[in-house]
Amino acid sequence: MHWHEHFEIIFMRQGSGVFHIDSRPYIVKAGEVIIIPGGGLHVGYALRYEEVYYDCIVLNASLFNDWVHDPVHAKFVAPYLEGRLRFPVKPAEQDETCFNYFSLLDEAIAELAAKPPAYQLVVKSKLYAFFTLMSRTFLNHQLAAKPAEPYFINRDRFKLLIQRIESQFSEKMSIEQAAKHVSLNPYHFCKMFKKLTGRTFVEYVNVCRMNEAERLLRENDDTISEIAVKVGCDNPNYFTKLYKQYKGMTPSQARRT
DSSP states (O other): OBOOSSEEEEEEEESEEEEEETTEEEEEETTOEEEEOTTOOEEEEESSSSOOEEEEEEEOGGGGGGGTTOHHHHHHTHHHHTTSSOOOSSHHHHOGGGGGGHHHHHHHHHHHHHOOTTHHHHHHHHHHHHHHHHHHHHHHHHHHSOOOOOSOTTHHHHHHHHHHHTTOTTOOOOHHHHHHHTTOOHHHHHHHHHHHHSSOHHHHHHHHHHHHHHHHHHHOOOOHHHHHHHTTOOOHHHHHHHHHHHHSSOHHHHHHO
């Protein structure tokens, strides 16, 4: 689970996954594109045990500053860059015309991979054309519709909670304490957290801790018991059981490999 102020465009090439974006799940299959808005909390998981491959384009709105004084840009593209409007997360699901625009992403990705002379300008122009055509498709309908409600009003509090979970691994935090952190009662907190991340609070904490344990086993010489304490597991036997559950092997096996 993470967020950033950039746009993120994911073009699924192989396999399938579920992406939780601002508490809403989106199933994405090969050939589909999703657009993650700037500031949106998001995380993705494979749907099944298979190889998953996708291209990911991350760009800041400032990439298109050259057009900032253009009145047509101000009308069509700026509302999306400034966050006043949002493209649908799965645009082709809303309008099949969008499938025709995905070739622009293919061309931008090919330029980035090959890096011929002046490829930066080609990439910039392809992405700008993509944004413009998307706006042409959705702008009038979105302006006429009722303004969309925020996905959830306390998103920033959840961001702070997730930062805390992912940085203070040894901290013991109960569901009640976590719920208080985002000003919800435990029942509604558990429902919202599952919608947001696709996992229960306990599962999410355990995944974060085992990911950190995997990094520590690989990068330093601390004993397994010391690493267990660093990730909030005072009982080495419980740590071993938990690590095997999430990583498919024991910490000792992980260190040997």
